[in-house]
Amino acid sequence: MKHVLEPYDITRESEMLAPLDYNRRSRLKDTDRIYPAEIINVIRLTEMEKLFQVRIIDDTDRERFTFLPGQFVMLEVPGYGEVPISISSSLSHKGFIELCIRRVGLVTNVLHKTKRGSKVGIRGPFGTHFPMDKMRGNNILLIAGGLGLAPLRAPIFHVIENRSYYKDVYILYGAKETNLLLFNYQYEEWERIADINLRVIAEEGDANWTGEIGLITDLLDDIQVDPGSTSAIVCGPPVMFKFVCSRLTEMGIPMHRMFVSLERRMHCGMGKCCRCNIGSTYTCLDGPVFDYWSVLNLKEAI
């Protein structure tokens, strides 16, 4: 049965506003600091994306470096500049972080030419995170389109490593073409984990593709979850948020329990350069993770 909730549920106001409060919690203590780091491995994922394993060189700093799913770092390529990149690895890996990077412009093209042993810098971690603690006891829908699987990977690892905290877990992933699907070498491993339902869909399949064909929203048609105890994380291009979050709303999932990660051009990552503002909201400090209700209240956020 489809039912639509009123977008503003006054009884949940404090919960809805909470992200803006905790987002403001300052993490500025270490944000100016660049950790010298080294690329220890590069894995080619597709024509456009590579996975970089990056290790902070100083032992103490490496041991102390910690982050939460959804946060990002500023990755410096000496002589070329810095780019914001979501941390795509498990929190439990202490030795290195993984960054999945699409080559689109100056810095990312240089990065794609780097080899194991290249020196880079890391600032951060920055920004807000997916509230995994608040989702405990819920069903979880982890939904990604295209490169969105990069930021979604940290919450996926978190859920896998804390599987007993959550009820039914679905990973829904879609891409335009099958050769653009990221991390396909991990799907089998994710599926084998008890009770994690993985569905992968492509808009266009090639001759070898035996999976589903269609749009990511098609995958939601036959998902049966109790909307009263379901949370969703949605990562991907902004146009996807609208369609996926509208469909989730039709399923009865409240907007304050849908979380998205917004991307804006960023320079400092710490609320100083005014590059990432949406009105008075700084995507680097107040985001990049927002609940969908907050996103709809940010003018022209998507």
Ligand SMILES: Cc1cc2nc3c(=O)[nH]c(=O)nc-3n(C[C@H](O)[C@H](O)[C@H](O)COP(=O)(O)OP(=O)(O)OC[C@H]3O[C@@H](n4cnc5c(N)ncnc54)[C@H](O)[C@@H]3O)c2cc1C
């Ligand atoms: C919080 C956050 C997390 C991110 N995580 C990832 C990630 O995990 N993997 C990844 O590959 N990329 C990620 N990005 C995007 C990445 O930062 C940009 O692709 C990168 O900065 C481009 O730098 P460049 O020098 O290669 O390209 P440039 O030469 O600066 O630009 C090339 C083209 O990309 C566009 N562009 C650059 N930055 C952005 C942006 N932030 N949003 C939209 N368009 C942009 C430019 O307008 C231009 O058309 C993230 C961005 C943010 C804000």
Ligand code: FES
């Ligand atoms: S990136 Fe500089 S203010 Fe957000």
